[in-house]
Amino acid sequence: MREMIVNELTQAMQGISRGFAHILPRIIVLVIIGFVGWVVAYVLKLSLRSILRLVKFDKLSENAGASQLLSKAGLPSATEVLSQFTFGVAWLGFILLGVSVLGVFGLQEQIARFFLFVPRLFVALFLLFVGLLGASFFSRAALLAAVNANLPSPRLLGIAIRSIIIVFALSMVCEVLGVAEETMLVAFGIVFGAVMLGLAIAFGIGGQGLAQQFLENRFGRGKDDEGKRDELSPL
Amino acid sequence: MKNARAADDSILTDEFLRQLINVGEVDILVGLPTHNNAKTIGPIVATIQAGLLAFFPRDRAAIINADGGSQDGTTELVLNAAIDDVRRGSKISALRTLHVISTQYAASPTRGTALRSILAAGELLRAKTCVVISPESTQVETDWLTKLVRPIYAGEFDLVLPTYSRHRFDGILLTNLLYPMTRALYGLRIREPYALDFAFSGTLGSQFLAQNAWQDETARAGSETYFTLNAIASRARICQSFLGTREHIERRSADLIPALRQTVGALFSSLGPHMALWNASTASQPIPTTGPEREFTLEPLRVNRKRLREMFSTGVAELESVFQAILSPSTLEELRRIARLEETEFRYPAELWVKTIYEFAVAYHKTVISRDHILQALAPLFRGRAFTFLAENRNGSADGVEDNIEALCLEFERGKPYLLELWNGTQ
Numbered sequence: 001m002r003e004m005i006v007n008e009l010t011q012a013m014q015g016i017s018r019g020f021a022h023i024l025p026r027i028i029v030l031v032i033i034g035f036v037g038w039v040v041a042y043v044l045k046l047s048l049r050s051i052l053r054l055v056k057f058d059k060l061s062e063n064a065g066a067s068q069l070l071s072k073a074g075l076p077s078a079t080e081v082l083s084q085f086t087f088g089v090a091w092l093g094f095i096l097l098g099v100s101v102l103g104v105f106g107l108q109e110q111i112a113r114f115f116l117f118v119p120r121l122f123v124a125l126f127l128l129f130v131g132l133l134g135a136s137f138f139s140r141a142a143l144l145a146a147v148n149a150n151l152p153s154p155r156l157l158g159i160a161i162r163s164i165i166i167v168f169a170l171s172m173v174c175e176v177l178g179v180a181e182e183t184m185l186v187a188f189g190i191v192f193g194a195v196m197l198g199l200a201i202a203f204g205i206g207g208q209g210l211a212q213q214f215l216e217n218r219f220g221r222g223k224d225d226e227g228k229r230d231e232l233s234p235l
Numbered sequence: 236m237k238n239a240r241a242a243d244d245s246i247l248t249d250e251f252l253r254q255l256i257n258v259g260e261v262d263i264l265v266g267l268p269t270h271n272n273a274k275t276i277g278p279i280v281a282t283i284q285a286g287l288l289a290f291f292p293r294d295r296a297a298i299i300n301a302d303g304g305s306q307d308g309t310t311e312l313v314l315n316a317a318i319d320d321v322r323r324g325s326k327i328s329a330l331r332t333l334h335v336i337s338t339q340y341a342a343s344p345t346r347g348t349a350l351r352s353i354l355a356a357g358e359l360l361r362a363k364t365c366v367v368i369s370p371e372s373t374q375v376e377t378d379w380l381t382k383l384v385r386p387i388y389a390g391e392f393d394l395v396l397p398t399y400s401r402h403r404f405d406g407i408l409l410t411n412l413l414y415p416m417t418r419a420l421y422g423l424r425i426r427e428p429y430a431l432d433f434a435f436s437g438t439l440g441s442q443f444l445a446q447n448a449w450q451d452e453t454a455r456a457g458s459e460t461y462f463t464l465n466a467i468a469s470r471a472r473i474c475q476s477f478l479g480t481r482e483h484i485e486r487r488s489a490d491l492i493p494a495l496r497q498t499v500g501a502l503f504s505s506l507g508p509h510m511a512l513w514n515a516s517t518a519s520q521p522i523p524t525t526g527p528e529r530e531f532t533l534e535p536l537r538v539n540r541k542r543l544r545e546m547f548s549t550g551v552a553e554l555e556s557v558f559q560a561i562l563s564p565s566t567l568e569e570l571r572r573i574a575r576l577e578e579t580e581f582r583y584p585a586e587l588w589v590k591t592i593y594e595f596a597v598a599y600h601k602t603v604i605s606r607d608h609i610l611q612a613l614a615p616l617f618r619g620r621a622f623t624f625l626a627e628n629r630n631g632s633a634d635g636v637e638d639n640i641e642a643l644c645l646e647f648e649r650g651k652p653y654l655l656e657l658w659n660g661t662q
Contacts, residue, residue, distance in 0.1 A: 063604060137605065140557060144611040147553050148492060150546055154553045232538060232621065233483070234408035234494045235429055 023102070030098035037094020045087035052079040066132050089118060124176045131169020135162045160195060167191050246348065247355055251338040255359050258334045262294040263287070263384060264362035268349030270303035272370035273312055279368060279375050280316035280335070286380035287333060297360060300337040301352040303344025309370075310337040346497065347455030350462070354444040362437050364388060367459075369431030374482035382476040382525065383434035392523075393439040393471040396430045396463065399481035400530035403628060403636045404538065407621045408491075410640050412592060413460075413498050419647035420506070421467045422516035426475060426529055429460045429498045439471055453606070456493075457501025464505045468512055477526025491617070495610045503599040503606075506658075514655065519648060531633040543622040544581055548574045550615020557612045561598040566590050570616070583616075583623040585643050589650040591616060597657040 052058075061067045061078035075081055096111045139162035146154030171188040175181050247255070265283050269276060280298065287296050300313040314337050340352045350367070357365040364387045366380060386392040409429065417428045443465055448454035454461045466473055506513065521528075551558070551574040558567050569587055576582075599609045628636045 059602075140604065140608055143553065144557070144608055147546075147550050148611060148614050150542075150549070154549075232404050232407055232536075232625075234491050234617075235406055235498065 026102050029101050030095075033098035033101070034091075034095050037091050037098070040094065041087045041090035044090050045083045048086050049079060049083040052082060057082070060133065061129075063133060063136055066129060069132075089121070093118065120176055120178070124173045127176060128169060128173050131166060131172070135165035135169070138162075138165060160199065164192065164195060246340060246352060247359075248338060248340075251336070251352075251356075252359075254336045254338075255356055258297050258336070258360055260295065260362075261297045261334075261360045262363050263291060263296040263380075264353070264357045264360055264365045265296065265298045265380070266350075266353030266357070266365060266367045267298065267300045267313065267370055268303075268346060268353065268367065269300055269305060269309045269313070269370045270344035271305045271307045271309060273305070273307040273309050275373055276309050276370050277312045277316060279370060279372065280313055282375045282377055283368060283380065284316065284333060286377040289377055290381040291384070297334040297336065297356075297362075299353055299356045300335070301349040301356075302337060302339045303341055303349060304339055310339065313337050345455055347449065347458035347461075350458045351444065351449055354440045357437060357440045358444060362440075364434055364436060365440050366434040367432065369483070371483045372432065372481065374480060375432075376479055379432060379478050382478055383432065386474050386476065386525070387434055387436050391472065392474045393436045394463070394466045394473045395434040396425060396427055396473065396475050397432045397478045397481075398426045398475050398524065398526065398528055399478055400532060401481055402536065403531040403533055403631070403633065404536055404625060405481075407624055408494060408498060408617065411588070411620055411624055411643060412617070413502065415640070415644040415647040416502060416592060416596075417464075418519045418644050419651055420513040420516065421464070421509075422519045423467060423473065424519050424521045424528075424644075425463065425467075425473065428463045428502070429457075430463060431459065432478060433459075433462075435462075435466070439466060439469075442469060451504070453496070453500045453504045457497040457504075460498050460501035461505070464501065464509065468505075468509050473522055475522060475524040475528065477524070477528075477530075480532075491614050492611055495613060495617070496607070499613065500599075500606070500610050503596050503610075506596060507600055510658070519644070529637065531636050533633060538625060540622055540625055541578065543618045543625075544578050547583075547615050547619030547622065550612075550618070554612055554615065557604065557608065560603045561609060561612060562591065562594050566594055573619075581619075581622065582626070583619045585646040586650075588620050588623075588643075589646045590653065592647075593650055593654040593657060596654065600658070 057079050058067065058077050061070075066078055070076070070078060070081060076084075093115065096114055100108055100111045139158040142161045143154050143158035146157050151157070167188055171184045174184040265287070267276070267279070267283075283298060287294075298313070300310060302310050302313075314335060316335065336356075338352060340348050353365065353367060356362075364384050366383050368375060368379070383395050383397070386395050409427065413428050414426055418424050443462055446465065448461060448465075551570050555567075558570070562570070566587070570591070573581060573583060573587070595609060595613055598604075599606055603609070624639070628639055631639065
């Protein structure tokens with residue numbers, strides 16, 4: 001009886017030793033891959049940071065309004081955030097590569113999914129940035145044009161254009177990420193339609209006075225201003 | 236240099252080149268950059284022809300019309316202007332053939348391309364002197380040509396810029412920004428840095444043609460201003476010639492933004508490449524001038540000042556987010572304060588105006604936002620300054636207006652260290 005217990009324990013210990021001997025090299029490989037990954041990700045971060053500083057990415061980000069968002073969220077500059085994000089994603093990718101070497105059942109598929117998702121994540125980030133940049137540029141262009149044309153409510157026009165472009169960009173981002181595609185499509189349609197209908201009603205019914213004022217400014221003058229020039233020749 | 240020449244060849248059409256080759260060489264080339272100027276172009280061409288007959292009958296001359304795709308028959312009017320009618324009227328005969336050539340450089344007008352076509356034609360024809368006459372002038376005199384050409388013919392100057400007799404409220408952008416700032420920065424008292432009627436030597440024309448600036452959108456839009464600034468930078472011999480009354484087609488309020496692009500955009504753009512020059516220049520100097528430097532007419536003019544004031548206040552209120560990127564907090568706060576003032580109390584002081592302009596210039600240089608947006612944001616502020624200029628000179632004499640402009644010029648000169656501080660980032 002005693003011998004049987006000793007044998008079983010011995011076999012179990014041998015099994016554990018064999019299993020440990022079997023997995024130890026893989027763990028070492030995981031650590032090595034993790035370390036190499038850290039080095040590669042760090043170099044990638046430094047390179048990306050230099051490139052982004054060279055192309056004045058922070059200024060672009062400021063123009064896009066992304067810097068203000070980051071600042072409100074207590075995050076560092078756009079260059080720093082993107083560099084850290086790239087470092088994180090690259091290192092995580094290497095660690096997952098190392099984990100796949102362990103041969104854990106069911107994990108391989110998830111890791112493959114992650115690697116398929118990474119490019120889409122970057123495309124989505126790029127789309128979001130371009131969307132914010134476009135929204136900022138076009139809303140400012142509309143605001144300036146409206147102010148210089150003496151149109152009523154120029155800021156409202158700027159905000160409306162910014163909102164439409166941001167909603168449009170967000171719907172594209174969600175489509176790329178595969179997140180609530182149909183919901184976003186419907187939401188975009190509803191928001192866009194609502195804004196257009198709202199503007200039409202506001203200007204057509206609610207804004208009769210504004211419309212009248214706009215048309216008078218555009219095509220005619222009040223009695224007080226008759227015979228006066230609107231503007232002098234600047235040159 | 237060779238690349239620039241190749242590019243010049245490409246902007247001249249084969250037909251235009253053929254016509255230029257047929258002309259041979261000329262002494263005087265008169266350039267007319269046009270776009271839908273049928274209302275004025277006929278009399279202008281007739282006056283130019285009369286001027287050439289009267290003052291340069293022995294010289295070889297050509298009139299080159301660079302048209303930006305006119306739809307109103309401008310080019311036909313130029314080509315059909317009969318020299319015989321002028322000859323009969325003046326009873327003077329030219330000893331040489333006067334060539335008139337019209338070319339369409341593009342389907343849409345660009346002032347820079349028009350000037351470039353004229354410069355390229357001048358170089359091909361080896362013109363000793365080139366004169367550019369604005370098609371927007373409604374009253375061109377025959378002696379304009381001799382006033383512009385003689386100083387260059389005499390070999391004394393490379394560039395002759397005009398001075399005019401204007402209404403005291405005409406050209407407020409010139410008197411309140413372009414002239415004072417050019418004077419303060421480059422040290423030369425050039426009254427019309429944005430010259431529409433001017434003359435230059437063939438050498439200066441070729442030198443400008445070889446510039447790489449033609450690829451730059453701002454340079455193309457403000458080529459006349461760029462030309463003057465380039466002449467200053469290249470130490471060309473510049474003088475002014477008084478031409479008389481400048482009458483021109485009325486501009487609409489919508490013309491302010493293009494005017495800002497053509498003048499202020501070019502001036503702001505020049506600050507980067509010419510930094511060493513304006514950094515070194517100290518007090519301003521007068522330049523040789525034939526006739527008076529400036530004459531003002533004082534007839535009453537009803538202007539909608541209320542609208543100017545309203546557009547200033549609306550601009551300051553609505554464009555706050557844009558101004559935050561361009562102006563310093565103290566300047567913006569001061570603008571907010573004056574925007575709240577009643578119309579009777581409202582004044583945009585010269586000191587604040589100078590500070591505003593220098594901050595805009597640095598923001599433009601640093602491209603804090605789109606450069607075109609910076610120029611557009613200046614429009615409402617300019618209207619505020621225009622209101623103040625009108626109010627200050629409403630009952631002023633010609634000397635009073637001149638004194639007011641002189642005071643503003645001195646303010647711009649005094650403010651130059653502030654511009655340098657901003658430029659070098661010490662503010």
